[in-house]
Amino acid sequence: MLAELSDHVMDIAMNSVRAGARNISIAIIAQRDKGTLSVSIGDDGIGMDEETLRKVSDPFYSTKAGKTVGLGVSLLKGAAEICEGEFQMRSVPGQGTEVEAVFPIDHPDVPPLGNVKDTFLLLCVTNPEVRFSFRFSADGKDFEMDTKQVNDILGGLSISHPEVVTFLSNYLEEHL
């Protein structure tokens, strides 16, 4: 099992990057009234046909070069199922993929959130060509960030420029 939810988010979002996504949206949302903590990642990458989609939650399926096991999806699915939560993966070839795991928020086996701040930061600064939209609503915080807005403010400066990384790191630290 991966220890923390932010590790799962990193893994699933990197699948989206590998699938050639230009737009990736990530949401971590706790809803006390519903008793749920949901983690969802959507992309507009190459998608998968039905047969591939069925195979993906099998730990022995991977299309990564030289790899015979692919653990990312099956680990998140397993983490949700251990808590009697729900896991869904939908995909349309040529359009994209959506992954959603919903945890019963008070279940003792719900993984800790981990370092959401560094996960968001690392994803956007190491994949400057991708537009990320982040939403985090939990622990009394409600945070949204769209890297399109960040890029608009930056003009031509890259989101991975060291000064921008420092600025974003402080910004996320303050709000997350």
Ligand SMILES: Nc1ncnc2c1ncn2[C@@H]1O[C@H](COP(=O)(O)OP(=O)(O)OP(=O)(O)O)[C@@H](O)[C@H]1O
């Ligand atoms: N968002 C996605 N879009 C298109 N295909 C995907 C997506 N996510 C997963 N896949 C397909 O499912 C396979 C399994 O994904 P999974 O994350 O479980 O393993 P992996 O990425 O191959 O390896 P690992 O995560 O262990 O490094 C991938 O190799 C890829 O073919």
Ligand SMILES: [Mg+2]
């Ligand atoms: Mg993976």
